[in-house]
Every structure is written in structure tokens, then in C-alpha cells.
């Protein structure tokens with residue numbers, strides 16, 4: 001992937017049910033409320049602090065906004081249309097740094113199982129391929145995280161390797177996945193028919 005930093009401003013993206021808008025410091029209390037739960041963090045990489053500190057969300061949002069200001073990464077707050085602009089989850093995107101972590105996401109637990117993260121991630125993939133013209137997206141998952149892997153399968157990602165890594169819940173297998181722009185375009189043609 002060619003050198004593409006600094007990234008453009010984080011755009012507002014709309015889907016059928018969601019608005020994805022740039023993350024802001026005002027989102028820290030909602031993140032603290034939705035994110036600081038075992039079922040949320042257990043499958044995430046071990047650099048996520050657990051037990052989650054009282055200022056964990058604010059510290060994290062400040063770090064994200066500093067990276068955003070340097071043009072290194074996109075951070076979207078996921079909000080529901082008609083939901084008063086309140087954050088219910090997050091999705092991030094960054095260029096390839098060789099670690100298989102170009103996209104990451106989480107959603108407040110009360111909204112799981114409605115296809116919302118697939119919808120958000122579809123919009124972010126479309127932005128990466130159609131607007132940024134990235135040749136591929138590579139991601140990795142704790143292999144025990146079946147919901148996250150199912151989203152990748154539904155989006156046409158292909159498994160490309162396995163390793164082990166340290167997660168909040170312990171040492172686990174780590175699965176690497178890749179979706180090429182060509183593969184994504186082929187699926188769009190199929191879906192549009």
C-alpha cells in the first residue's frame with residue numbers, strides 16, 4: 001500500500017439505520033458507559049485495560065483525537081438515525097501498518113444481533129475502496145470471537161493466517177483476514193443484481 005498519510009478528514013457516512021460521524025471528546029461518557037463490560041472487552045487485545053479505569057474512555061478518546069489530528073487514523077462514532085446523535089459504538093480505520101489491524105469496531109451490547117455492525121462496516125469498507133482507493137483491508141480477530149469473524153465472512157474477507165496473541169481474556173489464537181478491492185467490487189456486482 002503506498003504512503004497515504006496524512007489521511008483526509010473523517011467523513012460523515014450514512015447507512016439505512018445509522019449515521020457514522022467523527023468521534024469527539026463529548027463521546028467519552030457514552031463510551032465509558034457502553035464499553036466498560038467484560039463481554040465487551042474480553043476478546044479485545046490485552047492493551048485494553050481491565051478492570052477498565054474510571055477515566056479509561058476519556059484517556060482513549062484523547063489519544064484517538066491526537067492520532068486523528070496527525071492524520072493517522074479514522075475514528076467514527078456510530079449513532080442511530082433518530083437517536084439524538086448519541087454514540088452507541090465505534091468503528092476505526094487506518095492504513096496498513098503490517099499488523100493486520102486496519103479496521104476495528106465495537107457496539108453497545110444492547111444493540112448486538114441486529115446486523116448493525118455489519119451495516120456500519122459495509123459503509124466503512126465502501127469508503128476505503130471507492131473513495132480512498134485502497135487495494136485491500138487486512139484485519140485480525142481473536143479466533144474465539146465468533147460474532148466478529150462472522151461479520152468478516154459475510155463481507156467476503158478471506159482467512160489468510162493464524163498466530164497467537166495476548167487478549168484481555170488471555171492468550172488465544174489470532175486469525176488474520178483480508179478483503180481485496182477487486183473481491184469487494186465483485187461482490188458489489190453480485191449484490192446489485
Ligand SMILES: CC(C)(COP(=O)(O)OP(=O)(O)OC[C@H]1O[C@@H](n2cnc3c(N)ncnc32)[C@H](O)[C@@H]1OP(=O)(O)O)[C@@H](O)C(=O)NCCC(=O)NCCS
Pocket residue numbers: 039040041043044104105106107108111112113114115116117118119140141142145146147148150151154
Ligand atoms: C462483534 C460485534 C461488533 C458484533 O456486532 P453486531 O451488530 O451484533 O453484529 P451483526 O449483527 O452485524 O453480525 C454478527 C453476526 O455474528 C453472528 N453471531 C453472533 N454471535 C455468534 C456466535 N456466538 N457464534 C456464531 N455467530 C455469532 C450473528 O448471528 C451475525 O451473523 P448473521 O447475520 O449471519 O446472523 C459486537 O458483538 C461487539 O461489539 N463485541 C464486542 C467488541 C468486539 O469483539 N469487537 C470486535 C473486535 S475484532
